[in-house]
Amino acid sequence: MIISARGLRKEFTVSRKVGRFRRERHVVSAVDGVDLTVERGELLGYIGPNGAGKSTTLKMLTGVLTPSAGEVSVCGLEPVAKRTTLARRIGVVFGQRSQLWWDLPLEESFSLLRHIYRVPEGDHAARLRQCTDLLGLDEFQRTPVRQLSLGQRMRGELTAALLHGPEVLFLDEPTIGLDVLSKQAVRTFLADVDKRGDTTVVLTTHDLADIEKLCRRLVVIDHGRVVHDGTLDELHARYRSRRTIVADLDNPWPEGLTLPGAVVTAVEADARRVTLTLDGMAAGEVVAALAQAVSLRDLSVQEPDIEDVVARLYRDES
Numbered sequence: 001m002i003i004s005a006r007g008l009r010k011e012f013t014v015s016r017k018v019g020r021f022r023r024e025r026h027v028v029s030a031v032d033g034v035d036l037t038v039e040r041g042e043l044l045g046y047i048g049p050n051g052a053g054k055s056t057t058l059k060m061l062t063g064v065l066t067p068s069a070g071e072v073s074v075c076g077l078e079p080v081a082k083r084t085t086l087a088r089r090i091g092v093v094f095g096q097r098s099q100l101w102w103d104l105p106l107e108e109s110f111s112l113l114r115h116i117y118r119v120p121e122g123d124h125a126a127r128l129r130q131c132t133d134l135l136g137l138d139e140f141q142r143t144p145v146r147q148l149s150l151g152q153r154m155r156g157e158l159t160a161a162l163l164h165g166p167e168v169l170f171l172d173e174p175t176i177g178l179d180v181l182s183k184q185a186v187r188t189f190l191a192d193v194d195k196r197g198d199t200t201v202v203l204t205t206h207d208l209a210d211i212e213k214l215c216r217r218l219v220v221i222d223h224g225r226v227v228h229d230g231t232l233d234e235l236h237a238r239y240r241s242r243r244t245i246v247a248d249l250d251n252p253w254p255e256g257l258t259l260p261g262a263v264v265t266a267v268e269a270d271a272r273r274v275t276l277t278l279d280g281m282a283a284g285e286v287v288a289a290l291a292q293a294v295s296l297r298d299l300s301v302q303e304p305d306i307e308d309v310v311a312r313l314y315r316d317e318s
């Protein structure tokens with residue numbers, strides 16, 4: 001495994017003003033005993049509600065914060081003790097912080113990074129070409145970073161994080177604030193990184209479409225603790241999320257009609273639209289029974305909603 005954490009904790013002591021003159025100190029448990037292992041080449045989604053402890057975990061994995069307790073190893077190194085060595089083996093994109101030089105054109109930032117990380121010219125050129133092609137960077141490579149839009153800068157940040165060929169890429173909300181096209185570009189790019197298989201990716205995001213499109217495995221934390229570690233399908237199974245069939249009908253839905261393997265969950269639009277939630281039976285069998293019973297105008301089968309299942313998990317844990 002390339003990342004391992006056992007009993008990882010981080011506490012912050014904060015002081016709060018009480019009355020006019022007194023301050024009271026109290027301890028915030030930001031990460032409260034996280035166990036986590038990530039295998040080489042995985043693309044892991046690390047999600048949780050605001051304040052759950054995601055960024056604090058990433059900061060401990062990258063050596064920015066010293067854990068209060070627990071063991072952590074990334075690329076076989078202890079992040080804080082070996083921070084400089086580790087920096088050469090990981091890439092980091094933290095939404096709020098930039099690794100680019102504000103006043104320099106993007107291409108000069110890339111060139112500086114090549115010297116800082118001492119990347120051989122050929123490797124640098126090959127990786128830059130790959131990122132440029134996939135992220136469409138060509139048209140703004142000569143633009144100073146401060147003039148770039150958020151979406152353009154994020155493409156630059158991703159490139160900057162990958163130019164030294166890191167083994168692990170940590171991404172803290174890489175799609176936040178991006179328009180649909182930029183989001184798509186970032187997701188397609190990350191899917192390509194994942195497909196090549198030589199970079200492990202840890203992704204935190206509030207955009208569940210990122211998770212749905214990119215992550216086979218999902219770790220959910222809340223109040224600093226892991227509350228789910230598994231696939232999205234396993235999460236749906238845990239909450240018994242079901243597929244639904246939405247059918248538009250030529251005539252009103254006959255009151256009281258039932259179909260085996262499905263439950264009627266909504267009758268709308270003057271009873272000419274019915275929603276059936278599948279109860280374990282295959283969609284095809286229910287659709288066939290439906291077509292026998294009523295005259296169908298249109299029909300769609302909808303997958304379980306990720307927003308819904310994750311909201312239920314967050315509610316349960318809060």
Ligand SMILES: Nc1ncnc2c1ncn2[C@@H]1O[C@H](COP(=O)(O)OP(=O)(O)OP(=O)(O)O)[C@@H](O)[C@H]1O
Nearest residue numbers: 012014028030048049050051052053054055056057
């Ligand atoms: N430097 C700090 N000092 C005091 N408390 C902190 C500090 N950093 C984080 N916290 C607290 O630790 C908890 C976890 O914060 P963290 O930033 O890790 O959450 P997060 O899951 O990344 O949230 P978000 O999704 O809102 O970015 C929060 O209660 C936060 O207020």
